[in-house]
Amino acid sequence: MIGNLKPLEIVLIIVVILLLFGAKKLPDMARSLGKSARILKSEAKAMKKDDDKSAPVAEQTADTTAQQPAAPRTIQAFPGDVAGARPVNEPNRTTQS
Template sequence: MLRNGLQAWHIIVLLVIIVLLFGANRLPGMAKSVGESLKIFKREIKDLSEDDKPADKPADPSEPKA
């Protein structure tokens, strides 16, 4: 059935169904919501990857300051 993968007409049919289900008025709000969610997700991934990096060497209080 789907041996040839996703084709252009599949995407067009999906877009038509989405517009019919949700209506053209609600789609911009949904797109904004998805965009904000992706921003939050990317920020959290970045924070997690920064947590994995080793911290800088803590300053030794016995060393003289320059």
Template sequence: MGSLSIWHWLIIAVVFVMFFGAKRMPDAARSLGRSLRIFKTEVSQMQNEGAEQSGAAAPQQPAAQLPPAQQVSTDQAAAPTAQPQAAPKSL
């Protein structure tokens, strides 16, 4: 029961494709990559802030910034996007 064999990974991949569909997989992979990039940036910023507060002289590396179009604030991510509904016409 130690590790997964190639057959296990193949079954997991087939189930994943059946569940999400082949058309949505590139978008899912892109979203996962963006999320991991944001997470990595935040972790490095927290480490730099921790080093600054403790007084240690850490080498300053510029944090990798996403283009403004890709940055999402927490308010926008938490709020569902609703399309305005047209008012019904009354006679």
């Protein structure tokens, strides 16, 4: 967009901005924008560090669950029925090509 603007048009836009916001407010606005950018950057770094710390923990829990045998599933006749519960014979899940 700037490539299509002529130098006179750019100067006119700058003058309009100065008239709207005033010369006194522009440095404050730029300072505020800089602070916001620094805060955003630091928060993004903190989130990235948190993700790096949580990734090994997730891998460890996946490893421990893979090592523990799954508890046998049971069928109950009705909720709370302990005497009538029996194990389920589940078919082995093998893939056939």
